[in-house]
Amino acid sequence: MQNINISLPESLKQFVDGQVAQGRYSSSSEYMRELIRADEKHKAEEQLEAKLLEGLNSHECELDSTEWGNIRKEALTLLESRQARR
Numbered sequence: 001m002q003n004i005n006i007s008l009p010e011s012l013k014q015f016v017d018g019q020v021a022q023g024r025y026s027s028s029s030e031y032m033r034e035l036i037r038a039d040e041k042h043k044a045e046e047q048l049e050a051k052l053l054e055g056l057n058s059h060e061c062e063l064d065s066t067e068w069g070n071i072r073k074e075a076l077t078l079l080e081s082r083q084a085r086r
Contacts, residue, residue: 006032049079 008016016028025031056072063071 045082049082052079 016031019025019031020028025034052075056075
């Protein structure tokens with residue numbers, strides 16, 4: 001595992017220390033790894049949503065209009081519920 005040094009203002013350092021003190025994380029390194037993983041997941045979800053929207057808005061499709069309408073409706077419902085959680 002590689003090490004990196006991160007400089008934080010005192011207020012952020014205290015916040016991270018507080019998260020560790022509450023027992024949510026075993027160390028400040030674990031907290032930082034979790035933040036990076038969450039950001040990584042968020043970026044992947046954004047890319048997937050962009051590709052899905054691109055596909056939904058595309059007029060090139062081999063499905064009939066009923067099949068396409070059902071898929072589009074379900075996809076839009078999933079996207080709306082995901083966006084509502086943010």
